[in-house]
Amino acid sequence: MADRSAKVWDELVELMGEIERDWWREARAMPTADDRAEARVFALNGLQHALEFWSQADPARPWFYRWFSPTKKLLGDNPDAIYYGSVIDPGRDYVIRGNLAGAVYTSFTVEQGTAGGAMSSGLGATLNDDEIEVNADGSYELHASQNPQPGNWLALSPESGSITTRHYFEWDRPAATDPNMHVPLSIEPTVDPGPPAIPDDETCAEGLQRAITFLRSVTVNWPSGPREPLAWSSTVSNQFTNPPLDEGNRAIGYAAADNAYRSTRYQLGPDEALEIRGRFPQCRFANVVLNNRFIQTPPYRSRRVSLNRRQTVLEPDGSFRMILAHRDPGVPNWLDTAGAPTGTIFWRYLLPTEQPAQLETRLLSASDWGS
CATH class of the missing domain: 2.60.120.600 (Domain of unknown function DUF1214, C-terminal domain)
Structure with a gap:
């Protein structure tokens, strides 16, 4: 076929087979059918996020997608928190508007190296609600750009690819279980790019490629075997470490x-x-x-x-x-x-x-x- 999107579609199908074969490798330590079933459920959650978040990514017209839910879990979900994420173009300037909505904590984190669906390589700038000027009604506005801005400013760099938000709640029930829970949040470029064109072969292929990149990063490319331990992560089962506080x-x-x-x-x-x-x-x-x-x-x-x-x-x-x-x-x-x-x-x-x-x-x- 001459269609580029058909070729990338086939790559996505091939990746699903590669993921399945990967679960059977001895290094993955999944000897039972139940182990591998758990892995397939995780892969489906990863695919769900890849298609929703990355296949639709448009840094010129960004949107905050909810990262996790009771039926979509990956990368350390938290029942007491609502997370959102949006892709960005570090060459653009954005204005973000929102409201604390009763959260005990709100923050914005710039993820580095995530352009094109890649795994975050580390954190860029961060802002929490102690560092943001918030109005009496809980509303706020901040700017995200490489050039410094007055007031609430979230600094971008050439490596910046996405923004993650966190909204923590200490309720009697997990906040993530509330189907009516909504945190007001929007992001818009300061220069209007105009309406998008209808999807064509090229944009479809690019969206599928981003989804493949993300899904691969959390499955077959995820490290296996021993890794250098983090100070706060105990290497002894059923026991905790207690390292000094750091960043x-x-x-x-x-x-x-x-x-x-x-x-x-x-x-x-x-x-x-x-x-x-x-x-x-x-x-x-x-x-x-x-x-x-x-x-x-x-x-x-x-x-x-x-x-x-x-x-x-x-x-x-x-x-x-x-x-x-x-x-x-x-x-x-x-x-x-x-x-x-x-x-x-x-x-x-x-x-x-x-x-x-x-x-x-x-x-x-x-x-x-x-x-």
Whole structure:
């Protein structure tokens, strides 16, 4: 065929086969049918985002797409947050308008190296609501450009390819489960590019190519095997590290500069549970979230797979005791594994003003769950 878009369409179909073959490689450590089924579900979520976000990307006429939902999860989704993203052209100037909408935290992060659908190579400029002039009604306006602007300015660089927004909520229920939840947000170029042309062979091919690039980056090109550990990510299962606070997140694509993270891999037998004891530091927001190997949350519409400070029952001395278990232990602060024998426990402390306390853990047998 002479159609370029037909050729790229075939490349997308071929990539789906390549992804399937990749799950079977020994380095991916997916020996069971259920392991590979979990991987296929993740790939479908990645494809969903690739088609929605990247195939429709138009930096001249940008739009904020919602990154995650209860049915679209990747790259570390958070039940207590609403995320949006938009592609940009660093050679253009943009005006962004929005409203805090009751969020306990709002921020804008420039992702570097994402042009054409590539994975973020790190963080560029960031702005949070402490750094933005906000009106009494919660509304704000900021400019994104390479040239400095008065007032709220989000600095772009030649490597800038997209903007990610974060809106955190500490509710009794996960904010991401509310189907009516909407954060007012818009982005427009300061110079009107005029209306777009109807899609043609070239624009269709370019959209498909961006989708392929993104999907490949989160599947077959995702590293396998041992990697250099991050200070906040424990290499010992069921135990947490507690490194000093720093700004090490800026080299991690799609991370949040204002977050201090703590993470470990949990390993539980059928009749085992993990007790986690600690204290929340002084911070803007804090929660703990369970993830699978693909940094996806388990089904949180019907399972308690995360706990924020408002949802957590504290001990008389202000500390907390959480129990990670396969079934309800009959005590407060149950984190439901949904039956997964292994996964990741991931903490976020947002804008902490003090060093977080060490998270202490203890492996329990079924008879000890409630004690």
